[in-house]
Structures are given as structure tokens and as C-alpha cells.
Amino acid sequence: MNIETADLWFVIIALGLGSFGLRFVFTGLVGNRPLPPWLLRHLRYTAVAVLPGLVAPLVVWPAATGGSLDAPRMAAALVTLAVGYFLRNVIVAIVLGALTLYGGLALFG
Amino acid sequence: MPTQTTKSVYWQGVRDGAPFILVIVPFSLLFGVVATEAGLNVLETMSFSVLVIAGAAQFTALQLLTDGAPTLIALVSALAVNLRMAMYSASLTPWIGEATLGQRAIAAYFTVDQSYACAIVAFEQNPGWSIRQRLAYFFGVVTPICPLWYLFTLIGALVGTSIPQGLALDFALPITFLAMIGPMLRTPAHVLAALVSVVTALVFAFLPYNLGLLVAGVAGMMTGAQAELWLESRKAARQ
Numbered sequence: 001m002n003i004e005t006a007d008l009w010f011v012i013i014a015l016g017l018g019s020f021g022l023r024f025v026f027t028g029l030v031g032n033r034p035l036p037p038w039l040l041r042h043l044r045y046t047a048v049a050v051l052p053g054l055v056a057p058l059v060v061w062p063a064a065t066g067g068s069l070d071a072p073r074m075a076a077a078l079v080t081l082a083v084g085y086f087l088r089n090v091i092v093a094i095v096l097g098a099l100t101l102y103g104g105l106a107l108f109g
Numbered sequence: 110m111p112t113q114t115t116k117s118v119y120w121q122g123v124r125d126g127a128p129f130i131l132v133i134v135p136f137s138l139l140f141g142v143v144a145t146e147a148g149l150n151v152l153e154t155m156s157f158s159v160l161v162i163a164g165a166a167q168f169t170a171l172q173l174l175t176d177g178a179p180t181l182i183a184l185v186s187a188l189a190v191n192l193r194m195a196m197y198s199a200s201l202t203p204w205i206g207e208a209t210l211g212q213r214a215i216a217a218y219f220t221v222d223q224s225y226a227c228a229i230v231a232f233e234q235n236p237g238w239s240i241r242q243r244l245a246y247f248f249g250v251v252t253p254i255c256p257l258w259y260l261f262t263l264i265g266a267l268v269g270t271s272i273p274q275g276l277a278l279d280f281a282l283p284i285t286f287l288a289m290i291g292p293m294l295r296t297p298a299h300v301l302a303a304l305v306s307v308v309t310a311l312v313f314a315f316l317p318y319n320l321g322l323l324v325a326g327v328a329g330m331m332t333g334a335q336a337e338l339w340l341e342s343r344k345a346a347r348q
Contacts, residue, residue: 002148007180011170011187012153016160018188024217026198027205035199041334043199045302046192047165048293049329052303053310053322054169054186055286060311063176064279073280080284084291090132093288101280 072104122249141265
């Protein structure tokens, strides 16, 4: 699907400004005042709360297969996650996940 | 410890940042390629990497825009992925809060996962560093990382169109994200937050405008925070 140019630039610029805002909000503006612990506690889990939710539908209903469950893609997803979790190495996880995907596609695809 | 010069502290930062080149190069290359596949031109792709300078948020925005999600949903979701930057900012404040406003603004722009992770460890190990030395270290870590982030986004964007179809690049993005999620699952609270996020996202996938992702994000954050409190109180009870 093609992305509208105006929409794209809106997101690029707003995301750039917003990301800078998030990085600057405390170092730049709040100074040395302490933050409420409940806020920090929620901030600790933002990435781990958003990214899995983003990926899950892409794995379960892949667009490339018209949304039906696909064995090579599911296997690649599980291998990538397991390697990332146990070896704590992002690049090795990507490489082994990609190899699983291509192996699976060659076998079943 | 003998007194270190600001220059030697800078080079210590460069050395500590250098191993991350192995992560930054393939990641930014992949962003350039995937963005080009999604139809972005070189200027648009580069603007993403220079203005946003945060891989996970860039990939999130790109994926949602490609899915046809409304721009506001794409923006809010990507900003949610970057909320951790506010946490980094808060945690760096006691160490670099005395710097000038301009220095703090530049440091804020370069606050990325790697510069934060190195700096917070080094600052705690070297409480005697002056504010100049702390900034020198921080920008030392950034030196091998951020220029390569821009450069390899550009290379990815330039070679992107020559990548043949049939490479199943539709799945490059899910694999990249999954690889990043693995090492983030440091505690049972992180694992629970991720599980709740997955289940909620799938259950609420019927919601329009990719709103299910925002529901999943909020549910995951609240789960993580509550699980942390519960685990801490259990630990305290046992002692």
C-alpha cells in the first residue's frame, strides 16, 4: 500500500519532535527534581508492552499469505524470539530467524 | 584512581561505544532497505533516521503507515515505543543536569539505547568525573554510533530497490522486532508485560485504526508495573 506523502512527512517531523521532547523533558526541563516512582515504574515497561503487541498480529496473520497462519513464518518467529531471549544477541537472533524462514520456505513454500 | 584528562575520558567513551557498531550497521541498513521497499525515497528515509534516530520507533511508524493505519495512530504508537527515552532522560538528569542548556539539548538528541546504557554505568563507576568529563564520555560513546546510523541508512536506501522480490522481506520487520524483544525480557515482570501485550493485541485486533495496539501497550505497561510491585513485596516478605 502506498503511503500518502503528506501523511509521511507529518509522521516523520512530529515523531522527530516528539522523540526529542521525550529525551529532553527531564534533562532539559525538569532539572534535578525527583520523579514519582509510579511513573518510572510504568516507563520501564513501555518498550516491552508495545513491541510484542505490534509483532503478534504480523506473525499470526501474515499479510504475505493473505492473513492465514504460515508454518515457515511462525517457525522463524519462534526461533528468533528464543535465540534473542537465551543468547541476548540481536544480530545472531536475526540471522538464525532469517535462515529458519528461508529454510522453511524452501521446504514448504 | 589517578585524575583522567577530559581527552582520555572521551576516548574511553569511543572504546565503550565501538562494539555497538555490530548492531547499528545491520539495523540501519535494514531500515534503509525496508523503507525503500515501502516506497519511501532517499530524502524521506534519511529524514526518518536523522530526525527520529531511534530504530524501533522508526520501524513501528513505517509498519503502521504501510498497513494503512491513520497517521495519528502511527505517531502515537511510535512515540509510545520511544517513551523509554523519557526514562533515560530522567535517569541522566542528576549526572548532566549542571551542563548548559545547549549542551543538554545536544545530549538529549543523542540519547539512544547505547549511549544511555554506557553512560549510566560509567557515571556510577566514576562519581568524581567533572561535568565536562561526563559530557566528553557521553559524546565519545555517540561518536562511533550515530554517524554510522545515518551512513548505513543511506546505503540501505540506495541498495534497497535492487533487492530482488521473493526474499520474503515482508517478514524482515517482525524478525527484527522479535530479536530485539528477546534481550528485553530481563525479569518475570518484563515477560508478563510482553505476554499480556501479545494476548491483548490479538484479542483487540478487530478494533479499527490499529487501536488494539494502544490497548495492548497500556495493558502491558500496567501489567509490568503491577508485577514489579508484587514481586518486590514478595521478596521483602521472605527476608
